[in-house]
Amino acid sequence: MLILSASELYAHGAKVAPVTGATVDANSHCVMCGAYLPAGSAATAVDKHTFSSAFNNRLDLRALSGRYVCGYCQALWGKDWLQKYSKTYATLDGVWKFASNEHQAAFFLKPPEPPFAVIFSTRQQQHMIWRTPVSQSNELYTVRVDGDLLSIRQKRLMEGLAAYNHLLSIMATTPHPVTGKKLKPPAALFSRELASSVMGSVRADVEELARSSGDDDAVATLNSLSMGEWFALNAIRNFDPDKPPEPARALNEDGTPIPKEQEAA
Numbered sequence: 375m376l377i378l379s380a381s382e383l384y385a386h387g388a389k390v391a392p393v394t395g396a397t398v399d400a401n402s403h404c405v406m407c408g409a410y411l412p413a414g415s416a417a418t419a420v421d422k423h424t425f426s427s428a429f430n431n432r433l434d435l436r437a438l439s440g441r442y443v444c445g446y447c448q449a450l451w452g453k454d455w456l457q458k459y460s461k462t463y464a465t466l467d468g469v470w471k472f473a474s475n476e477h478q479a480a481f482f483l484k485p486p487e488p489p490f491a492v493i494f495s496t497r498q499q500q501h502m503i504w505r506t507p508v509s510q511s512n513e514l515y516t517v518r519v520d521g522d523l524l525s526i527r528q529k530r531l532m533e534g535l536a537a538y539n540h541l542l543s544i545m546a547t548t549p550h551p552v553t554g555k556k557l558k559p560p561a562a563l564f565s566r567e568l569a570s571s572v573m574g575s576v577r578a579d580v581e582e583l584a585r586s587s588g589d590d591d592a593v594a595t596l597n598s599l600s601m602g603e604w605f606a607l608n609a610i611r612n613f614d615p616d617k618p619p620e621p622a623r624a625l626n627e628d629g630t631p632i633p634k635e636q637e638a639a
């Protein structure tokens with residue numbers, strides 16, 4: 375099933391019905407996600423209130439001159455979708471949590487069958503879904519983190535994890551060549567803030583140790599990772615790649631919300 379709009383995929387996964395109130399008068403595209411809207415199909419007409427001054431993703435609108443918003447983008451334009459489910463991913467089978475390291479490890483260690491779309495918002499109420507590409511491969515895919523679209527090569531990520539764990543094992547067994555002391559984890563510097571200057575760098579003392587023990591390859595592998603792969607490595611580095619956590623649903627399979635009591639359990 376070829377789905378190009380993340381709005382359509384999320385609506386499908388969450389069993390959300392499209393919201394429409396107008397009939398498209400000539401072939402067009404959804405202003406927001408760019409989905410094709412043939413003449414005669416149902417959509418929501420854009421009026422002067424649709425994109426008010428509070429709307430700040432104007433540059434991301436896929437078809438700025440369009441006169442309709444598709445039923446999926448319209449249906450997902452609500453508080454829950456801007457906030458409650460802003461750390462999730464959608465597949466054809468559902469919408470899944472992507473908030474904790476455990477949720478993210480479930481995804482990154484065993485990416486789902488495509489199509490899927492992944493969003494991770496760290497801010498209050500922002501539009502994430504409709505402006506995120508749908509990934510059609512689980513070998514090379516995209517994750518939206520706030521305003522950034524991160525590319526992840528699955529093979530590189532797993533090589534990065536192996537290299538990272540290799541460095542940890544050297545640190546645990548081989549003293550640093552200058553200080554004579556064993557180094558404590560982590561082997562690299564991580565930050566939840568992608569813009570942080572330390573995010574995605576092997577520690578200098580770990581690099582010295584790796585050079586002295588002939589393990590430069592592991593450092594080179596890590597240095598070749600993209601920012602998205604560092605983001606993913608940060609989530610998975612404390613998990614066993616052979617035993618990924620199970621994905622957790624953000625909504626029940628039938629699209630109903632998960633009750634709070636159950637959430638805590």
Ligand SMILES: [Zn+2]
Pocket residue numbers: 379381404405406407408409443444445446447448504
């Ligand atoms: Zn749309």
